[in-house]
Amino acid sequence: MRISIHTQLDYDLPHTTDILLQMEAAQLPEQFVESAHIALSPVEHFARVAAHDDIGERIWIRASGRFTVDYRSTVSIDRLLGDLGSLPEVPPHQLPGETVQYMLPSRFCQSDQFQTFVDAEFGSLRGGPRVIAIRDWVASHLTYVPGSSSGSTTALETFVKRQGVCRDYAHVVTTLVRASGIPARVVAVYALGVEPQDFHAVSEVFLGGEWHLVDATGMAREGGMAKIGVGRDAADVAFLTAYGTALLNNQSVQVGPA
Template sequence: MTIRIHTAFTYDFAEPSDVLLQLEAAAIPEQTIVEAHLDVSHSEHFARVPAQDAIGERIWLRVVGRMSVDYRATVRVERMLADIATLPAVPFHKLPGETVQYLMASRYCPSDLFEEFVTSEFDALNGGAKIAAMRDWIEAHFTYKPGVSTSATTALESFVQRQGVCRDYAHVLITLARAAGVPARIASVYALGVDPQDFHAVAEVFLDGAWHLVDPTGMAVAGEMAKIGVGRDAADVSFLTSYGNATFCEQRVEVSAG
């Protein structure tokens, strides 16, 4: 599957500010960057640094005034796909060291508060079958509704409200998976089928010795996503983190089949 991406956004900075960007599709074995071009308006400083788990890159900028970013890319997705419901969980003592952090509660995913619910609702299932049931439960019980959550909304709040956007859905699935003892992390992606089109957030779970993308909104499938980056929760994968006051001007994201 080949995916074409065009992302553009503009912000104003009244004072000199440091900005961390993460918006480019990652060059990793499961996807090939066929071509890519990034235009960034003038900045006092521009530096690339590795992103979390060495998946993709972040960009440090030092900017003042209007900052414009335009990114275009063609990505060929070559991801190994599997029916997660058939995959076994990895015993704790056999988990690779790099997955252990994704068993723990994090800022937006308080998994320690959900152990009783997971036991009562999903205890009859194991491994990937349990994750698939969690995914289906979220899709059935939640309403996709922009504007009801903010960048501060946690999985606990989303669980109570039963509504939100992709980051909220992903946070809830990550939280439930960790409460069940399955390493889970967030992945920021470009994906076909997302409506309205935007940066998309999904969960990624570690089963049968590998990471597998899961979209609890039901809008996108793993074979039609270009991964940008991963992290413990949304705080780690924001496309723009500003260490100064930023004024939003405009933004658009377009993803199409190549």
């Protein structure tokens, strides 16, 4: 599947500000970036650095005044799509070292506080069937409400409020899967089917020796997502982190078939 991406950002920076951007589709074995171009307003500094787990890149920017970004790309997705329900979990002692961090609690995913709940709710299930049950539980118990959460909302808060946006759905799924003893991380993606179209966040779980994307919002499918970056939670995959004041004027994300 080929998808076309066009993203525009428009900010005012009252003072000289350092910005960390992470908004370009990653070049990976399962997705090939056929073409890409990023245009920025004049900046004082521009430097690419590796992103989390070396998946994708971040860009350090130093700028002031009007700051704009125009990013366009075409991505071909050739991801192997397995039957999630047939995949076994990997025993913790056999997990690759790079997955261990995704077994642990993080700032927005307090998995250590949910072990009693997952044992009571999903205790009869293992591996892929448990992940599917968690995904379906989140889908049926949370309501998608734009504006119902903020950048500081945790999985525990979303679990209590029972509403949120894609970021919150991903946090709750990731948290419950980790509490089940299965590595899980948050992934920023561009995805077909997202309404309203925006940067999208999903979970990714480690089953059967590989990572598999899971979207409890039901909007995106594994074969129609282009990864931007991965991390312990949304803090690791923010599309823009400003170390100073950044005032949003406009933001636009368009994803469609290519």
